[in-house]
Amino acid sequence: MTATAALVVLDRDGLGALVAALVAQGRTVVGPTVRDGAIVLAEMTSADTLPYGWGVELDAGRYRLVAREDGAAFAHSAGPQSWKSYLHPQRELLWSADRTPEGDVSFTPHEPDVPAYAFLGVRPCDLRAIAIQDRVLTGGRHEDTGYGRRRRRALLIAAECTEPGATCFCISTGGGPAADPGYDLALTEVVDEDGHRFLVRAGSEEGARLLEQVPHRTADVATEATARASVDAARDRMGRSLPPVDLRDLMGASLDAERWNDVAERCLTCGNCTMVCPTCFCTTTEEVTDLTGDHAERWQHWDSCFDLDFSYLHGGPVRSSARSRYRQWLTHKLSTWHDQFDTTGCVGCGRCIAWCPAGIDITEEVAALHAERGPETETER
Numbered sequence: 490m491t492a493t494a495a496l497v498v499l500d501r502d503g504l505g506a507l508v509a510a511l512v513a514q515g516r517t518v519v520g521p522t523v524r525d526g527a528i529v530l531a532e533m534t535s536a537d538t539l540p541y542g543w544g545v546e547l548d549a550g551r552y553r554l555v556a557r558e559d560g561a562a563f564a565h566s567a568g569p570q571s572w573k574s575y576l577h578p579q580r581e582l583l584w585s586a587d588r589t590p591e592g593d594v595s596f597t598p599h600e601p602d603v604p605a606y607a608f609l610g611v612r613p614c615d616l617r618a619i620a621i622q623d624r625v626l627t628g629g630r631h632e633d634t635g636y637g638r639r640r641r642r643a644l645l646i647a648a649e650c651t652e653p654g655a656t657c658f659c660i661s662t663g664g665g666p667a668a669d670p671g672y673d674l675a676l677t678e679v680v681d682e683d684g685h686r687f688l689v690r691a692g693s694e695e696g697a698r699l700l701e702q703v704p705h706r707t708a709d710v711a712t713e714a715t716a717r718a719s720v721d722a723a724r725d726r727m728g729r730s731l732p733p734v735d736l737r738d739l740m741g742a743s744l745d746a747e748r749w750n751d752v753a754e755r756c757l758t759c760g761n762c763t764m765v766c767p768t769c770f771c772t773t774t775e776e777v778t779d780l781t782g783d784h785a786e787r788w789q790h791w792d793s794c795f796d797l798d799f800s801y802l803h804g805g806p807v808r809s810s811a812r813s814r815y816r817q818w819l820t821h822k823l824s825t826w827h828d829q830f831d832t833t834g835c836v837g838c839g840r841c842i843a844w845c846p847a848g849i850d851i852t853e854e855v856a857a858l859h860a861e862r863g864p865e866t867e868t869e870r
Contacts, residue, residue: 495707495708496688496689496690496707496708496713497688497689497690497700497705497706497707497708498686498687498688498689498705498706498707498708498709498712499676499686499687499689499703499704499705500684500685500686500687501536501685501686502704503687503703503704503705504536504539504562504676504687505535505536505537506702506703506704507536507646507699507703508520508533508534508535508536508609509535510699510702510703511607511609511644511699512534514605515605516604516605516606516607516644517532517604517605517606517607518532518533518534518606518607518609519531519532519533519572519575519606519607519608519609520533520538520539520608520609520610521539521540521563521565521568521609521610522538522539522540523540523543523554526553526554527552527554527568527569528540528543528545528554528565528568529568529569529570530568530570530572530574530575533609536562539562539563539609539610540562540565541560541561541562542556542557542558542559542560542561543555543556543557543565544556544557544561544564544565544652545565545566545568545654546655547566547654547655547656547728547839547842547843548655548656548843548848549656549842549843549845549848549849549850549853550842550843550844550845550846550847550848551843551848552569552843552844559680559685560680560685561652561678561680561685562610562678563610563648563651563676563678564651564652564678565652565654566652566653566654566656566657566839567612567614567615567654567657567767567838567839567840569765569840569844570765571615571618571765571766571767571838571840572608572611572615572618572619572767573618573622573767573768573769573770575606575608575639575643576606576619576622576636576639576640576643577622577626577633577636577770579790579791580788580789580790580791581599581635581788581789581790582599582601582786582787582788582789583598583599583635583774583787583788583789584596584597584598584599584786584787585597585599585784585785585786585787586784586785586786587783587784587785588782588783588784603638603639603642604639604642605642605643605644606639606642606643606644607643607644607646608643608644608645608646609646609648610646610647610648610676611645611646611647611648611672612647612648612650612838613647613649613650613659613664613665613666613667613668613669614650614657614659614664614767614836614837614838615767615836615838616645616647616668616669616671616672617659617664617669617836618767618768618836618838619640619645619671619767620669620671621768621830621832621834621836622636622767622768622770623640624830624831624832625768625770625830626640626770627640628830635789644673644695644696644699645671645672645673645674646672646673646674646675646676646696647668647672647674647675647676648675648676648677648678649666649667649668649675649676649677649678649716649720650666650667650720650723651666651677651678651719651720651722651723652723653666653723653726653727653728654728654839654843655728655729655839656728656729656839656840656842656843656850657727657728657729657837657838657839658727658728658729658730658731658837658839658852659727659836659837659838660724660727660730660837661727661729661730661731661733661837661852662731662833662835662836662837663833664836664837665724666720666723666724667720668692670692671692672692672693672696673691673692673693673695673696673699674689674690674691674692674696674699674700675689675690675692676688676689677689677716677717677719677720678716679712679715679716679719681715683711683712686712688708688712688713688716689705727837728839729837729839729842729850729852730852731837731852731855731856732855732856732859734859736823736824736833736855737823737824737827739824739855739858739859739862740819740820740823740824740825740858741820741824742862743820743858743861743862744816744820746858746861746862747861748854748857748858748861749812749815749816750812751857752812752815752849752854753810753811753812753815755847755849756811756814756815756847756849757846757847758795758811758814758815759795759846760793760795760796761841761844761845761846762795762818762840762841762844762845762849762851763791763793763794763795763818764791764793765840765841765844766822766840766841767836767838767840768822768834768835768836769793769834771791771792771793771794771799772789772790772791772792773789773790773792773799774787774788774789774790775787775788775790776788794808794814794817794818794821795814795815795818797809799814800817819851819854819855821834822834822835823835823855835851
């Protein structure tokens with residue numbers, strides 16, 4: 490079975506059976522759940538922990554849970570975490586070194602047992618983000634081996650978007666509420682007078698085999714039509730948008746714009762936007778030793794271009810001002826990322842807007858740069 494194979498329908502019990510089948514395979518299932526006033530990603534052993542009946546209310550610097558009457562499980566926008574937290578974790582041991590009694594030093598690469606993840610409820614924006622991280626971290630000459638090991642064992646179950654949030658703008662970045670290829674299974678949730686169910690299609694042989702293990706029925710015309718209409722309607726309900734211009738050209742021509750001074754007065758340079766971004770990938774390394782000095786370890790951990798030390802060279806940082814650091818982040822994300830990886834670095838998930846403590850809105854900043862440059866000089870898409 491492939492993405493072009495017949496569609497099937499799972500009911501809520503069928504979704505529960507799907508999770509049970511994944512657990513029985515020995516997979517570590519990760520999906521959305523409600524905790525601490527947010528919908529977060531967590532390991533799950535049952536579909537009962539999905540956020541049934543919960544949605545979210547979003548704005549710049551604002552995130553709130555809201556109750557839903559329809560009991561939907563995936564009618565919420567992206568939360569504070571992305572799947573990057575599992576595939577490209579915040580902190581990872583690379584190797585250790587030990588001094589022998591004879592005074593020699595031995596090095597031991599860290600090769601941990603890698604979980605066989607099953608990610609349940611991957612949003613289309615996050616599915617595209619994973620594809621971008623695949624290209625960045627495994628597509629070049631120097632693979633991030635830890636990421637590669639985890640990614641190759643991960644099974645992706647997408648949940649198509651029917652409820653975009655007020656900070657979503659995936660359409661502006663070339664995406665949309667429908668799942669692009671790259672999933673093993675794709676779900677579209679339907680809740681109407683005919684009940685609560687999920688239209689499912691397989692995108693890989695492994696996904697097809699998994700479907701054969703759970704109770705399902707052939708998709709009916711009504712369910713398929715409702716699912717497609719819901720996804721299509723979501724396309725027209727994005728809460729934000731970027732100017733419909735050549736962003737690479739705009740960002741490259743705006744390096745001296747006055748708008749950077751305006752945003753610098755508001756930006757805290759906390760790096761929150763890079764932490765919640767599903768595509769930001771920068772890391773640094775540090776060595777730690779025990780008190781004896783006979784054992785040392787090298788750890789890799791996330792870094793941010795908002796950190797003063799990120800651009801440090803002998804004598805000081807290259808980008809010492811908030812203006813230069815915010816400009817670096819946004820220009821790389823929307824423009825020079827293309828030069829490195831032939832793709833944008835933004836998938837329009839809106840996390841950087843919702844989780845910025847100062848409420849800085851990337852779409853507002855780009856629109857202001859566009860207005861400052863003047864529309865008569867822009868090349869329309």
